[in-house]
Amino acid sequence: MKGLIDTMTKTLETTLFEVTPKIKQLAELCEASNAIDKELYTKYEVKRGLRDLNGKGVLAGLTNISDVCAKKLVDGVEVPCAGNLYYRGYNIKELVKGFLNDKHFGFEEITYLLLFGELPNTKELEDFKETLIERRTLPPNFVRDIIMKAPSRDMMNSLSRSILNLYSYDDKADDTSIPNVLRQCLNLISQFPMLMVYGYHAYNYRMGQDLYIYAPLPELSTAENILMMLRENKKYTQFEATVLDMALVLHMDHGGGNNSTFTTHVVTSSGTDTYSTMAAAMASLKGPKHGGANIKVTSMFADMKEHLTDWTDEEQVRRYLVDLLDKKAFDQKGLIYGMGHAIYSVSDPRADIFKDFVKRLAAEKGYEKEYALYEMVESMAPKVIGEKRKIYKGVNANVDFYSGLVYEMLELPKELYTPIFAAARVVGWSAHRLEELKNVDKIIRPAYKPLAPYRDYVKMEDR
Numbered sequence: 001m002k003g004l005i006d007t008m009t010k011t012l013e014t015t016l017f018e019v020t021p022k023i024k025q026l027a028e029l030c031e032a033s034n035a036i037d038k039e040l041y042t043k044y045e046v047k048r049g050l051r052d053l054n055g056k057g058v059l060a061g062l063t064n065i066s067d068v069c070a071k072k073l074v075d076g077v078e079v080p081c082a083g084n085l086y087y088r089g090y091n092i093k094e095l096v097k098g099f100l101n102d103k104h105f106g107f108e109e110i111t112y113l114l115l116f117g118e119l120p121n122t123k124e125l126e127d128f129k130e131t132l133i134e135r136r137t138l139p140p141n142f143v144r145d146i147i148m149k150a151p152s153r154d155m156m157n158s159l160s161r162s163i164l165n166l167y168s169y170d171d172k173a174d175d176t177s178i179p180n181v182l183r184q185c186l187n188l189i190s191q192f193p194m195l196m197v198y199g200y201h202a203y204n205y206r207m208g209q210d211l212y213i214y215a216p217l218p219e220l221s222t223a224e225n226i227l228m229m230l231r232e233n234k235k236y237t238q239f240e241a242t243v244l245d246m247a248l249v250l251h252m253d254h255g256g257g258n259n260s261t262f263t264t265h266v267v268t269s270s271g272t273d274t275y276s277t278m279a280a281a282m283a284s285l286k287g288p289k290h291g292g293a294n295i296k297v298t299s300m301f302a303d304m305k306e307h308l309t310d311w312t313d314e315e316q317v318r319r320y321l322v323d324l325l326d327k328k329a330f331d332q333k334g335l336i337y338g339m340g341h342a343i344y345s346v347s348d349p350r351a352d353i354f355k356d357f358v359k360r361l362a363a364e365k366g367y368e369k370e371y372a373l374y375e376m377v378e379s380m381a382p383k384v385i386g387e388k389r390k391i392y393k394g395v396n397a398n399v400d401f402y403s404g405l406v407y408e409m410l411e412l413p414k415e416l417y418t419p420i421f422a423a424a425r426v427v428g429w430s431a432h433r434l435e436e437l438k439n440v441d442k443i444i445r446p447a448y449k450p451l452a453p454y455r456d457y458v459k460m461e462d463r
Contacts, residue, residue: 036451040451044449046449050257050446051342054393055342055343055393057257057342060256060257060262060265060444061256061265061440062439063255063256063432063435064088064089064117064435065087065088065114065253065256065428065431065432065435066085066086066087066088066114066253066254066255066256066428067085067086067089067255068083068084068085068086068254068255068343068344069081069083069084069085069086070083070084070343070344070345070346080345080346080393080394081346082346082347082349082352083341083343083344083346083347083348083349083352084349085254085349085350087110087113087114087252087253088113088114088117088118090113090119092249092250092349092350092353093349093352093353095110095113095249096246096249096353105221105222105223105224105241105242105245106245106246106248106249107221107222107223107245107248107249107424108125108128108129108132108221108222109125110249110252110427111128111132111189111252111427112124112125112128114252114253114427114428114430114431115182115185115427115430115431115434131186132186132189132190132222133190133218134190135186135187135189135190135191136190136191136193136194136216136218136225137191138191138194138195139166139169142162142165142166142169143198143202143213146161146162146165147162147195147198147199147202148202148205151199151202151203151205151206152199152203153203153415154286154415155196155199155200155203155415155416155418155419156282156283156285156286156291156418156419156422157286158199158202158203159192159195159196159199159282159419159422160279160282160283162195162199163188163195163275163278163279163282164275164276164279166187166188166191166275167273167275167276170184170275173273173274173275174273176271176273176274176437178434178437178438181274181433181434181437182434184274184275185274185426185430185433185434186430188274188278188426188430189426189427189430192422192423192426193216193222193225193226193229193423194216194229196226196416196419196420196422196423197226197229197230197416198213198229200230200413200415200416200419201213203415210232212232214228214229214234216228216229221241221245222245222248222423223241223242223244223245223248224236224241226244226420226423227240227241227244227410230412230416231411237364239360239361239364240361240410242357243357243361243406243410244410244420246353246354246357247354247403247406247407247420247424248420248423248424249424250350250353250354250399250424251350251399251403251420251421251424251425252424252425252427252428253425253427253428253431253432254428255343256432258290259284259285259287259289259290260281260282260284260285260290260291260425260429261281261425261428261429261432263280263281263283263284264277264278264280264281264429264432264433264436265432265433265436265440265444266444267280267281268432268433268436268437269436269440269442269443269444270443270444271443274433277429277433278426278429281425281426281429282422285418285421285422285425286418291418291421291422291425292417292418293337293338293398293400294338294400294403294404294407294417294418294421295404295414295417295418296331296337296338296400297337297338297400297401297403297404297405298404298405298407298408298414298417299330300324300330300331300336300337300338301370301373301374301377301404301405303329303330304317304320304329304330304373304377305373307320307329308320311369311372311373312372312376314376314380317373317376317377317380318380318384321336321377321380321381321384322384322388324336325384325385325388325389326388336377336381336384336385337400337401338397338398338400338401338402338404339378339381339382339385339395339396339397339398339401340385340395340396340398341396341398344396344398345393345394345395345396346394346396347396348396348397348398348399350398350399351396351397351398351399351401351402354399354402354403354406355402357406358371358374358402358405358406358409359371361406361409361410362405362409365409367405367409370405371405374401374402374405378397378401381395381397382394382395382396403417403421404417407420
């Protein structure tokens with residue numbers, strides 16, 4: 001019997017989890033049948049990636065929630081300028097300055113702003129914090145029955161599964177009225193840190209490490225609770241919590257056109273439930289071209305440091321960057337991760353804000369050499385890219401360039417880099433879902449031009 005079971009198991013693994021020669025052969029047919037001549041996109045004026053040749057996005061909707069500005073009018077002509085990000089009309093730089101000067105954490109205050117459109121006064125903020133604190137809980141036995149069961153090595157998949165399972169515990173899961181969806185969104189914003197951290201600990205436990213599950217504390221902010229629940233000794237510094245809080249605020253939203261937020265609008269327009277909508281947005285954010293980019297940056301720098309004999313040698317660094325673009329280094333994709341953005345061509349305001357905190361944290365954590373290397377690459381990469389690539393706009397460091405280094409210095413595991421992004425962006429997704437439900441009653445359905453010629457059916461014996 002044991003031999004039969006072993007044989008069946010081996011057959012199952014080979015069939016389901018290996019790319020067999022037969023699959024490779026079928027894949028060749030699949031690729032051949034799906035290939036489209038790139039010139040046809042130009043011929044039919046298709047906006048690839050929903051962007052024109054100048055990188056400007058196709059107007060697909062209206063929003064009050066956030067705006068990304070990277071150009072200004074000079075004598076009636078649009079010219080690139082330093083990037084600005086606005087939440088509900090407020091410049092992110094002013095918002096950050098505001099809560100830093102007031103010496104309080106920003107996540108809860110800016111969450112209120114994105115959801116309700118106005119900055120809260122003292123009483124409104126305290127009441128809102130109490131609302132979030134009340135919802136920092138999970139259904140009975142959820143950790144045991146869902147999170148601890150078959151934990152995934154990929155935290156984004158683990159989180160998506162947890163979110164989808166919460167549907168089963170909600171008696172009004174399919175109710176898309178604004179009050180009910182707001183309730184669901186507030187729940188998810190409050191629960192997300194627990195789902196994320198507990199999922200990480202559950203997988204480590206399955207891998208043989210100690211298990212510790214700490215309940216969030218009502219007196220702590222969202223950023224403080226993440227650090228407390230994550231670390232076995234529950235210890236963190238005030239500056240560490242401030243930097244993580246800053247990361248959460250900077251990642252909350254980024255206009256309506258980023259991939260995961262657009263996904264939120266698209267899926268919401270179909271009339272589906274909040275849990276399915278958030279899981280779809282999570283699937284989008286997981287991609288290395290979106291939320292997974294910060295992991296690519298840190299992995300690229302790890303590879304760079306292995307290949308450099310002197311991190312301060314500009315010529316060595318330059319040669320490595322050239323090798324990256326020539327597909328000879330790191331993952332051979334021809335990319336310098338963390339450089340460039342679909343909108344910003346002069347500067348990313350999130351990176352600008354982050355940079356000062358990164359420098360201070362590097363000094364506190366003894367990462368001065370790493371920070372100096374990052375600065376060198378930030379300065380050098382745009383020039384190298386300009387020499388090696390035909391580009392239509394400037395290239396600058398984006399927020400992902402520094403966020404991975406920040407998370408490394410905060411001793412956050414790489415498995416949580418993208419989930420931290422999601423813990424912030426769930427606020428933006430919530431705001432956009434509520435906005436879509438309030439204003440739009442049509443399902444989003446863009447057009448695709450068919451290219452396959454119509455053909456007559458051929459009988460089996462004549463094929």
